[in-house]
Amino acid sequence: MTEADFSFLCLLLQQRSGLSLTADKRYLAESRLGILCRRRGIADIEALVRQLRMARDLALESAVVDAMTTNETLFFRDQTPFNLFRDIILPERLAANAASRSLRIWCAAVSSGQEAYSLAMLIDELSERLAGWKIEILGTDISAEILEKARAGIYSQFEIQRGLPIQMLLKHFQQVGDKWQVSQRIRAMVEFRQHNLLERNDPFGRFDVIFCRNVLIYFDVPTKVKVLEQLAPRLVPDGAFLLGAAETVLGLATKLVCDPQHRGLYRHAAMAPPLAASPAPDFRPRPAAVATALRG
Incomplete structure (x- = not known):
């Protein structure tokens, strides 16, 4: 993932969900968005970002937010x-x-x-x-x-x-x-x-x-x-x-x-x-x- 692509994704996530993605989480973005690309038949993250830049695709943007959102929870968490x-x-x-x-x-x-x-x-x-x-x-x-x-x-x-x-x-x-x-x-x-x-x-x-x-x-x-x-x-x-x-x-x-x-x-x-x-x-x-x- 290039610096420009990472910066674009950080801004997208911030605007759509408030999620603050720092530089030390770049590996996480590459891992989770790589899975998203494979599920959607997109060649790689570079192609994903290119698709996001070309036209406003709310469904794809939501999929990116979903992929990057941490859904860690459990019953009676912290009691x-x-x-x-x-x-x-x-x-x-x-x-x-x-x-x-x-x-x-x-x-x-x-x-x-x-x-x-x-x-x-x-x-x-x-x-x-x-x-x-x-x-x-x-x-x-x-x-x-x-x-x-x-x-x-x-x-x-x-x-x-x-x-x-x-x-x-x-x-x-x-x-x-x-x-x-x-x-x-x-x-x-x-x-x-x-x-x-x-x-x-x-x-x-x-x-x-x-x-x-x-x-x-x-x-x-x-x-x-x-x-x-x-x-x-x-x-x-x-x-x-x-x-x-x-x-x-x-x-x-x-x-x-x-x-x-x-x-x-x-x-x-x-x-x-x-x-x-x-x-x-x-x-x-x-x-x-x-x-x-x-x-x-």
């Missing part, structure tokens, strides 16, 4: 945010929304769906407590291809082994050949839509909880600022916003501040200092053994 959701955020929102009996959750950059389905399984544990409630879980991602996988809810043995407690596997999945599919009940709890975090999101409305984890790390500072500015207005005034463990809004957003009691949890600045709810034992899922990954 702490899910404990926060179960023990602090969910009881808090149930109390706050007792009159409307509704709860809206947005998983931004949801990838192949494990995060959204993890939340759905936690909520399902409270099915009796939430009878009559309207629960909405929205999962969005820029990649149409990865969203098809999310909607199908079918995962390999390797994907299942990564973080999914065995009791939840037995309760919420059916085996399909050598793979596992999320139950229809849990899949019905989640809606997946294609969405670019750089674009306007007004039609989505407002959410009680927003998960935007492990995506800002791939953006440069101006893009991080833009994404946070787009997301903050979508959070209800007393809602909860969660980032990944390696991410922060410090120096990037004025409308969101860190909850001093819980790492990775953010609130609207106007609500600071936040009032964290005490864990409500009757809201918690049934006691379970320490999560054990399925082996074999």
Whole structure:
């Protein structure tokens, strides 16, 4: 790949997705786009770039973005945010929304769906407590291809082994050949839509909880600022916003501040200092053994 071709691809990715591709990731571009070329019958990356330069091909541009987007995810990833959701955020929102009996959750950059389905399984544990409630879980991602996988809810043995407690596997999945599919009940709890975090999101409305984890790390500072500015207005005034463990809004957003009691949890600045709810034992899922990954 020539320097000129790499520079062109970097600019394309930045404009289309916000992805910041640095020089040390050139090998990654060559590897992933080489695979894309072979799949599409394009001679090489030079021919790919030439085709992109010749005419605006939105489908091909999207394929390039898909190829370069990192879709690393797993069930109950990092665990702490899910404990926060179960023990602090969910009881808090149930109390706050007792009159409307509704709860809206947005998983931004949801990838192949494990995060959204993890939340759905936690909520399902409270099915009796939430009878009559309207629960909405929205999962969005820029990649149409990865969203098809999310909607199908079918995962390999390797994907299942990564973080999914065995009791939840037995309760919420059916085996399909050598793979596992999320139950229809849990899949019905989640809606997946294609969405670019750089674009306007007004039609989505407002959410009680927003998960935007492990995506800002791939953006440069101006893009991080833009994404946070787009997301903050979508959070209800007393809602909860969660980032990944390696991410922060410090120096990037004025409308969101860190909850001093819980790492990775953010609130609207106007609500600071936040009032964290005490864990409500009757809201918690049934006691379970320490999560054990399925082996074999």
